[in-house]
Amino acid sequence: MNAPADRPPLSQELAATLATRFGSRFSVASAVRLHHGKDESSHPPMPPDAVVFAESTAEVAEIVSLCHRHQTPVIAFGTGTSLEGHLLAVQGGICIDLSALNQVIAVRQNDLDATVQCGVTRKALNAALNGTGLFFPIDPGADASLGGMAATRASGTNAVRYGTMRENVLGMVVVLPDGRILKTGGRARKSAAGYDLTRLMVGSEGTLGIITELTVRLYPVPEAISSAVCAFPTLATAVQTVIQTIQLGVPVARIELLDTLAITAINRHSKTSLREAPTLFFEFHGSPTGVKEQAETVQEIATEHGGQDFEWATRPEDRSRLWQARHDAYYAGLGLKPGCRALTTDVCVPISLLADCIAETYLDLEASKLVAPLVGHVGDGNFHLVLLVDPDNDEELTRAKGFASRLAQRAIRMDGTCTGEHGVGIGKQAYMALEHGDVAIDLMRALKHAIDPGNIMNPGKILPMP
Amino acid sequence: MNAPADRPPLSQELAATLATRFGSRFSVASAVRLHHGKDESSHPPMPPDAVVFAESTAEVAEIVSLCHRHQTPVIAFGTGTSLEGHLLAVQGGICIDLSALNQVIAVRQNDLDATVQCGVTRKALNAALNGTGLFFPIDPGADASLGGMAATRASGTNAVRYGTMRENVLGMVVVLPDGRILKTGGRARKSAAGYDLTRLMVGSEGTLGIITELTVRLYPVPEAISSAVCAFPTLATAVQTVIQTIQLGVPVARIELLDTLAITAINRHSKTSLREAPTLFFEFHGSPTGVKEQAETVQEIATEHGGQDFEWATRPEDRSRLWQARHDAYYAGLGLKPGCRALTTDVCVPISLLADCIAETYLDLEASKLVAPLVGHVGDGNFHLVLLVDPDNDEELTRAKGFASRLAQRAIRMDGTCTGEHGVGIGKQAYMALEHGDVAIDLMRALKHAIDPGNIMNPGKILPMP
Numbered sequence: 001m002n003a004p005a006d007r008p009p010l011s012q013e014l015a016a017t018l019a020t021r022f023g024s025r026f027s028v029a030s031a032v033r034l035h036h037g038k039d040e041s042s043h044p045p046m047p048p049d050a051v052v053f054a055e056s057t058a059e060v061a062e063i064v065s066l067c068h069r070h071q072t073p074v075i076a077f078g079t080g081t082s083l084e085g086h087l088l089a090v091q092g093g094i095c096i097d098l099s100a101l102n103q104v105i106a107v108r109q110n111d112l113d114a115t116v117q118c119g120v121t122r123k124a125l126n127a128a129l130n131g132t133g134l135f136f137p138i139d140p141g142a143d144a145s146l147g148g149m150a151a152t153r154a155s156g157t158n159a160v161r162y163g164t165m166r167e168n169v170l171g172m173v174v175v176l177p178d179g180r181i182l183k184t185g186g187r188a189r190k191s192a193a194g195y196d197l198t199r200l201m202v203g204s205e206g207t208l209g210i211i212t213e214l215t216v217r218l219y220p221v222p223e224a225i226s227s228a229v230c231a232f233p234t235l236a237t238a239v240q241t242v243i244q245t246i247q248l249g250v251p252v253a254r255i256e257l258l259d260t261l262a263i264t265a266i267n268r269h270s271k272t273s274l275r276e277a278p279t280l281f282f283e284f285h286g287s288p289t290g291v292k293e294q295a296e297t298v299q300e301i302a303t304e305h306g307g308q309d310f311e312w313a314t315r316p317e318d319r320s321r322l323w324q325a326r327h328d329a330y331y332a333g334l335g336l337k338p339g340c341r342a343l344t345t346d347v348c349v350p351i352s353l354l355a356d357c358i359a360e361t362y363l364d365l366e367a368s369k370l371v372a373p374l375v376g377h378v379g380d381g382n383f384h385l386v387l388l389v390d391p392d393n394d395e396e397l398t399r400a401k402g403f404a405s406r407l408a409q410r411a412i413r414m415d416g417t418c419t420g421e422h423g424v425g426i427g428k429q430a431y432m433a434l435e436h437g438d439v440a441i442d443l444m445r446a447l448k449h450a451i452d453p454g455n456i457m458n459p460g461k462i463l464p465m466p
Numbered sequence: 467m468n469a470p471a472d473r474p475p476l477s478q479e480l481a482a483t484l485a486t487r488f489g490s491r492f493s494v495a496s497a498v499r500l501h502h503g504k505d506e507s508s509h510p511p512m513p514p515d516a517v518v519f520a521e522s523t524a525e526v527a528e529i530v531s532l533c534h535r536h537q538t539p540v541i542a543f544g545t546g547t548s549l550e551g552h553l554l555a556v557q558g559g560i561c562i563d564l565s566a567l568n569q570v571i572a573v574r575q576n577d578l579d580a581t582v583q584c585g586v587t588r589k590a591l592n593a594a595l596n597g598t599g600l601f602f603p604i605d606p607g608a609d610a611s612l613g614g615m616a617a618t619r620a621s622g623t624n625a626v627r628y629g630t631m632r633e634n635v636l637g638m639v640v641v642l643p644d645g646r647i648l649k650t651g652g653r654a655r656k657s658a659a660g661y662d663l664t665r666l667m668v669g670s671e672g673t674l675g676i677i678t679e680l681t682v683r684l685y686p687v688p689e690a691i692s693s694a695v696c697a698f699p700t701l702a703t704a705v706q707t708v709i710q711t712i713q714l715g716v717p718v719a720r721i722e723l724l725d726t727l728a729i730t731a732i733n734r735h736s737k738t739s740l741r742e743a744p745t746l747f748f749e750f751h752g753s754p755t756g757v758k759e760q761a762e763t764v765q766e767i768a769t770e771h772g773g774q775d776f777e778w779a780t781r782p783e784d785r786s787r788l789w790q791a792r793h794d795a796y797y798a799g800l801g802l803k804p805g806c807r808a809l810t811t812d813v814c815v816p817i818s819l820l821a822d823c824i825a826e827t828y829l830d831l832e833a834s835k836l837v838a839p840l841v842g843h844v845g846d847g848n849f850h851l852v853l854l855v856d857p858d859n860d861e862e863l864t865r866a867k868g869f870a871s872r873l874a875q876r877a878i879r880m881d882g883t884c885t886g887e888h889g890v891g892i893g894k895q896a897y898m899a900l901e902h903g904d905v906a907i908d909l910m911r912a913l914k915h916a917i918d919p920g921n922i923m924n925p926g927k928i929l930p931m932p
Contacts, residue, residue, distance in 0.1 A: 108816070108818060109713070110709050110713070110816075110817065110818035111816040111817055111818045112712065112713065113816070133713070152658055153656075153657075153658040153662075154658070155656055155658075159655075159656060160655075163633070164656050166656075166662065166665070167629070167633055176905070176909070180905050181905065182903075182905045182906055182909060183902070183903050183905070183906060184902075184906060186881050186882060186883055186901070187815075187816040187881040187882070188814040188815060188816065188846075188847060188848075188877075188881070188882040188883045188886060189625075189626075189814065189816075189817075189846040189847055189848075190619075190621055190625060190630050190632075190814060190846050190848065190886050190887060191619075191814060191883035191885065191886060192618055192619040192620070192621075192669055192812075192883075192885045192886060192887050192888060192889040192890070193883045193884060193885050193889075193890055193894065193897075193898065193901055193902070194669070194890055194898055194902065194910055194928050194929075195666060195669065195670060195674075195910045195913055195914075195928070196619075196632065196662075196665045196666060196668065196669055197902075197906055197909060197910070199632070199662045199665030199666070200661060200662060200665070200666055200913075202662065203658055203660070203661065203662055204661060208661075219715065220713055220714060220715035222715060223714075223715070243576055246578065247575070247576070247578065247599070247686055248686060248689075249685065249686035249688060249689070249752075251717070286715075286756075287759055287763075289755055289756075289759060290752075290755075290756055290759065293753055293755060293756065297753075346658075348654040348655065348656060348657060349653075349654060350574070350576075350577040350579070350653040350654065350655075351576065351577055351655075352574060352576035352577045380654075380655040380656050381654060381655055382654075382655075382656065411654075415652055415653040415654070416652060416653065416654040417652055417654045417657035417658075417659045418659060419657065419658045419659050420654060420656050420657060420658060421656060421658050422658060423658040423659075424658070424659055424660055428659065431659075432659065432660055435652070435659055436649070436650075436659070436660065436663075437648075437649050439642070439646050439647065439648045439649070440648055440649060440650060440663055443642070443648060443663060443917065444660055444661045444663070446916045446917065447661055447666075447913065447916060447917075448661075449916065450912045450913060450915065450916035451909065451912065451913075462660050462661070463660075
């Protein structure tokens with residue numbers, strides 16, 4: 001847990017000031033630093049020099065101002081569930097733990113919006129919405145904080161209908177690198193009033209400022225929900241079903257693809273007896289007749305493409321049973337190779353190229369002798385391979401990294417992206433120039449420099465090394 | 467048509483270079499300059515020093531490079547339909563007419579997207595989509611170019627369902643202020659790969675670069691469309707109907723409000739006999755049973771709120787007849803005061819405050835002795851007053867401007883915006899600091915300076931005078 005040689009040690013003066021000001025909410029204890037220096041990725045931990053537990057926007061601004069004066073890196077910490085090493089203190093510095101900023105400030109039922117502090121998690125927000133008839137749909141899997149979800153432009157299974165954090169944040173409070181407090185956006189549903197600072201901050205991964213408050217869109221809880229599961233003879237026919245469903249304008253809320261290996265893993269893990277074949281999981285939201293109609297339309301399309309065992313359910317317990325398999329997929333996958341570590345990929349391509357992208361990827365997977373179940377938010381063209389790697393096998397890890405790198409490049413070649421929803425962090429920096437081109441990277445650097453000339457905000461992330 | 471005293475005349479060297487390079491596609495003729503120095507707003511024309519008719523991204527880059535070298539302002543011109551003086555050459559310079567960049571480059575039916583040159587208008591794109599089963603929904607009224615619509619973050623009547631240009635541009639080609647060509651975004655439906663340059667350019671009104679190519683989302687033509695019209699006893703009951711419709715999650719495609727004066731104007735103009743009362747116009751998209759269900763749900767809600775004469779239609783000719791009144795509203799409004807000029811407002815507020823905002827506005831309107839029918843995209847909380855002003859009556863114009871200014875400030879006070887969809891141009895600069903605060907304005911200035919340090923891209927727009 002020593003600092004890399006090329007970074008200065010934490011200023012004693014800054015440490016003393018923070019210790020005096022924050023008392024027991026300032027910590028340099030190893031365990032606290034380690035906890036704040038790792039996320040859910042396979043990147044090795046890199047702890048910050050110290051952690052401060054902030055309790056308000058004003059406190060965050062105070063800490064950032066101090067760090068600004070001392071030109072010390074600042075890293076925001078929500079729930080630690082990022083997947084690309086976003087919060088690793090690669091240049092040391094101060095980590096600001098935001099979990100105590102956990103107040104739901106306002107829920108406005110008539111306006112279908114809510115204002116929350118950044119540390120509120122998506123489950124906490126939905127619990128607070130209980131009884132209002134409204135919900136917040138974005139579900140990246142982890143019970144992440146909304147500030148973190150905005151910072152990484154998160155999405156998840158139902159982005160195909162409700163969009164991502166990009167579409168669902170109306171406005172923010174952001175602490176800028178010099179400690180000033182920025183307010184972006186407002187509560188109007190649309191605005192043409194100047195540069196879109198909200199969208200600039202969404203996905204900026206703490207490199208331009210620290211989001212401390214957000215106003216997000218809410219949606220009516222659907223009157224009816226139905227779920228369906230269907231197995232297909234091939235991956236291509238499953239993907240064709242997805243394309244046609246979307247082309248027909250069926251307002252599907254979720255379409256998830258699991259490949260044969262993922263289903264095999266689930267059968268083994270959950271003692272189910274699903275047909276071991278590429279499988280689509282659907283969810284429909286709407287009126288009772290609407291969801292019935294949607295399910296029937298999709299069943300027709302699936303049947304045309306050789307879909308078998310089409311099963312659908314509307315009662316909550318039946319829906320849960322159907323979707324359980326999808327929810328089990330990650331841990332079931334890990335069970336395929338006991339003791340393994342997961343390296344997760346995150347490409348997203350235009351849907352017409354999804355079948356090709358997956359086919360090429362399978363060939364590479366076979367040649368690479370790797371085990372990796374596939375799960376995908378295929379309505380968006382986004383899929384993940386969960387590469388199962390023996391942590392003690394360096395050669396295998398190298399092989400897995402080579403495979404992941406070729407996959408990222410393949411997606412970019414197909415007009416897609418190396419990261420649909422996990423973000424760049426330190427894991428995808430190497431592909432940024434390939435994906436965006438040098439002019440775009442120069443422009444991103446110019447924006448970063450204009451906002452954070454001292455490069456203190458989460459330094460060493462997103463932008464590739466010059 | 468003389469240049470203001472404080473701006474330098476056009477460099478003779480630049481003019482000569484452009485004339486030699488572009489021949490008859492370079493013009494300093496008065497009529498050409500005047501045509502390119504006015505839009506559809508009530509702002510008096512301010513012609514550029516010269517106009518160049520570009521035919522490709524490469525040519526735009528060449529012209530911008532030359533202007534960069536000579537530190538000469540550059541203004542992009544699409545169809546000239548902006549409403550806030552966006553294209554007025556307030557500091558002179560070169561106008562680049564982009565109407566010849568009118569190619570639909572690709573329509574990808576499987577991916578529901580299209581790539582077009584910036585000069586393609588929304589009607590031209592929809593004509594090109596004829597027979598594909600897809601359409602492009604954003605409809606700001608005017609047959610604007612897609613480049614201009616992106617630059618002003620346009621929307622219109624069906625944003626409540628399909629979003630605005632913010633949500634519907636996937637990627638762009640943009641010529642930067644130094645002539646470099648930037649590619650933003652891609653064709654993936656979502657991406658978490660770095661700063662959102664696409665959203666930074668959408669709504670930047672030509673002040674950060676010139677959009678020359680766009681990839682936009684397309685949507686399936688709905689299987690069924692139905693329309694409905696309903697009169698209400700008061701404006702508040704009409705607005706309550708809108709709130710409840712949206713809260714119930716009815717996926718309405720359009721909800722437009724017209725006030726009594728607007729309906730009176732239409733009856734007079736179109737010889738109709740609509741009940742002269744606040745009126746909502748609806749459009750529903752979906753399956754035949756879906757749209758029937760939507761219309762029935764809305765009828766129930768409307769009836770609860772005293773709605774009368776609820777009429778709905780599914781056949782194209784009946785729908786056209788119902789909506790004709792809405793389409794006639796603008797010219798019918800002008801007919802209320804022959805010879806008048808229109809000054810159009812564009813506020814957008816949270817929907818819960820819409821009735822209050824309109825009520826306060828009516829009191830002010832009465833006190834101001836102005837005539838102004840109201841039309842609104844009320845599903846988004848956006849409404850326009852068309853202020854009818856005698857162009858020879860300076861005192862009335864001053865009164866109208868005072869009223870529009872108070873309305874903009876009222877909307878901002880209600881957590882809304884001074885412009886929901888028209889943009890800032892020179893018409894809304896005065897409210898930018900009030901709406902966004904000084905920190906946000908400073909940040910916008912820093913972004914502008916980082917990207918366009920010479921301030922040559924459409925100078926004098928969006929940002930208030932320092």
